[in-house]
Amino acid sequence: MPLEASARIVSELTSRGYNAEREAVTQLTSADDPQAALERVIDTLPEDALVVRTDHVQAALAAAGSATHSSGQNAASEATDPPVSTGNRAQNPPATDTAAPVETKGSPGVERSVDLERRSLEIAGDMTGDSTGTGEYSDFVSVFRDRLERLGSKLRGRVNHRPATAIQNMPGGGEVGMVGLVNDIRSTASGHWLVELEDATGTFPWLVMKDREYADLVGELLCDEVLAMEGTLADDSGIAFVDSMYFPDIPRTHDPSTADRHVQAALISDVHVGSQEFMHDAWNRFTDWLHTKQAQHVEYLLIAGDMVEGVGIYPDQDEELDIVDIYDQYEVFNEYLKQVPGDMDIVMIPGNHDAVRLAEPQPGFNEDLRAIMSAHDPQIVSNPSTVTLEGVSILMYHGVSLDEVIAELPEEKASYEEPHKAMYHLLKKRHVAPQFGGHTRLAPEEQDYLIMEDVPDIFHTGHVHKLGFGKYHNVLAINSGCWQSQTDFQKSVNIDPDAGYAPIVDLDTLDVTVQKFS
Template sequence: MDESSVVRKFMDIDMQLTKGALEVLRSHENMEAAVQKVLLALTERETKPFVITPDIVTEILGGEVHEPERSARPRPSSPVTEAESTRKLEDEAKTKPLPELSHTKFKPIAAEYESRVKILRDVTGKSYSEGELKDFVGLFKDRFEKMKRILRNRIELQDSIPMGSLSKLGERQIVKVIGMVSDKRESSSGNVMIDLEDPTGRATAFVFKKRGELFQKASEVVTDEVIGVVGSLRAGDRIPRIFVNDIIWPDLPVKHELHRAEDPVCAALISDLHVGSEMFLEDLFLKFVRWLRGDTGNGKQRELAGRVKYIVLAGDVVDGIGVYPRQEEELLIDDIFKQYEVAATILGQIPEHITLVILPGNHDAVRPSEPQPAISKDVAEGLYDLNTVMVGNPAWLSLHGVNFIAYHGRSFDDLIGTMPGLNRQNPVAPMVKLLQKRHLAPIYGGRAALSPEQHDYMVIDEIPDVFHCGHVHVNGYTRYRDVSVINSGTFQGKTHYMQQLGVEPTPGMVPVLDLKTHQTRVIRFA
């Protein structure tokens, strides 16, 4: 049993194995049996730890382990040796570091200002869920109450009523309700039926195919989101029926007063490096680093580079292990710890005056369910040695007074697979839909697994100035109701998995946002 598969087994049950704990398991005479024993014991615990330390493993295995010796136990043989698999990245990143700001005339103005990063909301250190039914009930109750408050601010729904009151009203009366979508289906005649519920009752909303624009709205309704419905009441056999006249999403206000930095500083927005993959485009990334250091570009480009005070890396720092079928065939580094070591070496060449904000993605060594805590120091110690702020996914941030939502974007997979008209080549379209729905992952039970926390961290109850995502590997930008909507693209080439999905990545494109003017400029390094 190789180390990477062991780490993945723990990640699959929302647990993070530290390097020390892995070494304790390796020291066991029968490593596979030890792993199974620890996994079984942990899953049976009433309170399940997230980070699995050497002490926890030793406690479970009792006296069955030996003191780990790093060099005493050889790793399983493979067709490609560890030295061969890491040579390209480690040689270039470690033995050929970029010189210190070699352009003597380059004086970055961002270096004159103190970094001002505030973490406004983040699940890291606040995850208390035990994964029981009551936790899921609490999560959806919290979601409903938060979304109801937002919807009640819409003029069209200020006089909405609980569904439990519908049975007391007369036939054909116009009603307004707010409900969570428990199901959506199509009748044999092509009409759409939407099952809604709130804490007081249920109703079925009917949208007829002939209604044109309204029918298009109905096609964009997804399960588990909270919407408002206006329509004509009809008596039902068991539950009330509503013939719909309008569907209302929480949405953003048409106007939003932007927060602006007082200093002339910028944020560069990146994501999806996938260090450890054969397709990681290190040369392109080092071009980006050289630009930040003032080594490349014309006068205007270098002036812009000098104003970069922050970099936000929206997930998938490394390629990870066992994330998609046959991934191992495209890995240059098949050890998750070494992937992070090399990533830290490469990111360490970014100028020290720039603060790097890092959140995890679905390829990183964190639990798969969202919200995800920050990448642990036990897994990626080198990242913590840099000028970094490590946050969870999603994270609500303030950079120099400008409010960001940074989210990797795993829920795009569910949204694109459900809503007509969305695709991976236009990444900002699903982002706008999430803003309209005021939720980062509205669909439960899809590819974006949700952790039943005490609060729904995915509700967009505060309006951001900037909404930054990654995940789809395609760069995109738009403005929606005064919010900058930015997908940062990637620094990974086209993998076989992307070919299967029909994705044409746009590597080496970096959006740079002026935090004072809110203008965005995309710098191309490809």
């Protein structure tokens, strides 16, 4: 059934506080007089009904077709609690022009108790509309200079910093320190490590001896990250022997902010509407749960990218698509989004499957897509962005660079089975995608939008389709899994997704509860 054909019916149902099964909408649309049929169904619905089901429609139409037969109405009146979602429910309708947000009625006897006046939502770091990159050489120079300056400022107070060219002219045997970008990492024939740092004046090599305490940190290094080293110059001043190594890092004394009332946020990502493996049953159970008393304090929904499956993302993807047009994918995603309670605030960022540029930072969606995804008037911001909810700052980043971190670092330090530990390394480097020229596409801008200038209270990512959370220096790191079961492509690369989970964060304590809907 075309989306347009059902919209009139489901829009009317939503304005009256109901969801509907897909087949029920189909039957109403096929009636001789759909509007009259709709009125009959609503008149005969039981008082506690939330979802217009197929049997409700059949009963109402049967009653209308026979003046002497009332069993259809009786059948409708005997219906009790709404069923557990089976995934057959139609997507909720487009937003209406009423003053109140589109919202289903919630569970029987349950009213979501929210105080909109106490809410606070602020966005920082959204570069949508501010992209300056042209691909010129000067753009690359600008972004790396900005990175070195801003992250270097967090390190220069910890070492006796000298520029590379100045170090080259210093006498041998002295103590020296340098802040720079990692330009190269290689091992020597003796098993030591040679790390070349680069600053605005040039490069200088630093030797990490294999038997020193900092040798194991070399395995954590990525090219283009910013760090500081201290050590002793060789007699010929051509190299320095490393005694200390420093990262921008999160201060161990970081004291996260918390909300001053009990309020919760649901953190999810990687919905992948349009894929044949999209778990609509699990999504329906999730949105049903949001209307229950158990979820009455969940007032915010943050989606960290990949709302849809996209088109042409990986080889033979078209064979796994349920919806082949990208705009249709967003239309259907918007319908699923309407199942979320209308009193929730929603923030979303794009991911690598979304219809934006692949290079990071990724601006928020264009006006055409924003017009499609109008449910509950969500805030659509760039990847990455920082969202502050009632004083709690949440850095949202889709997470493509996690693939690179996991590939480059030893398995015991970063793996797909514990994605939050890979996130710890990004926090340590204070940058969401430090390595340039690898698998993660990075766009040169006048400034580096991927730096963690301020310490977040929560770091939220997705992309790797694995669930994991933990704390690093009191920063809560969460990778929220996905809503897509294993695809053939994922089988080929041995990815077993954690699908159908919703991490729920208490903003007043930063405790996490994971709700499973699969």
